[in-house]
Amino acid sequence: MRSGFLLTLVLAFVSVPLLAQSNDIGVWYSSVRLSTTSTTDSDVKFSSGHGYGASYNHFWFGHFSTEFTYADLRNNGRIRVVGENVLDLGRLTTKVATGIALWHFSRSGFVDPYIGAGAAYVKAGDLNSSDLALSSAGSVSIEKKWGWAANAGVNVNFSHNIGLAIDGKYVPYKPNSTSAGSSLQLKLNPMILSAGVKFRF
Numbered sequence: 001m002r003s004g005f006l007l008t009l010v011l012a013f014v015s016v017p018l019l020a021q022s023n024d025i026g027v028w029y030s031s032v033r034l035s036t037t038s039t040t041d042s043d044v045k046f047s048s049g050h051g052y053g054a055s056y057n058h059f060w061f062g063h064f065s066t067e068f069t070y071a072d073l074r075n076n077g078r079i080r081v082v083g084e085n086v087l088d089l090g091r092l093t094t095k096v097a098t099g100i101a102l103w104h105f106s107r108s109g110f111v112d113p114y115i116g117a118g119a120a121y122v123k124a125g126d127l128n129s130s131d132l133a134l135s136s137a138g139s140v141s142i143e144k145k146w147g148w149a150a151n152a153g154v155n156v157n158f159s160h161n162i163g164l165a166i167d168g169k170y171v172p173y174k175p176n177s178t179s180a181g182s183s184l185q186l187k188l189n190p191m192i193l194s195a196g197v198k199f200r201f
Contacts, residue, residue: 026165028053028196032073035189042081044186046092049075053194063104071096071192077127089140090129096171096190097121098149112155120149122173122190136180143175160200167194
């Protein structure tokens, strides 16, 4: 009798934190701005771009959660001289994966602002265009890098199971680019603003 009561009590204490934990998955539409790389003779500039992403978030206790996100982003690039476009670089595809520790200010509230920081991995595809093919540069390869990310946003919780979110991330990213034996360090530093739907379970 006593052993049964103790077993029930232990199971109750174990189940409380498990019930308190929750997860959510999100789907996102993102806009992204990249920094301009300036040299003595020219600028490497990318237009504002867009993309899509997905996320998985786990609440561990209270206001603390961790979130893993993946975004696939696209920007068109060009080289400018004295403010004039002189060479089309083609489309840059950037894949950004982050692992962020988040602090939620009002987890159970209708409006839940949050901030966080964590690790980032960024991989950019090669740049190709007809202008590059005709020039001496050819294809441009861009270095993939690990780094960090800063994050802030707000969840709007319509119910326990579904909500909307606005999310902003800053990811410092200064990779080396190489083409035809020459190299240049790019200053890309994606600023990613996303709107998404979150499903909690």
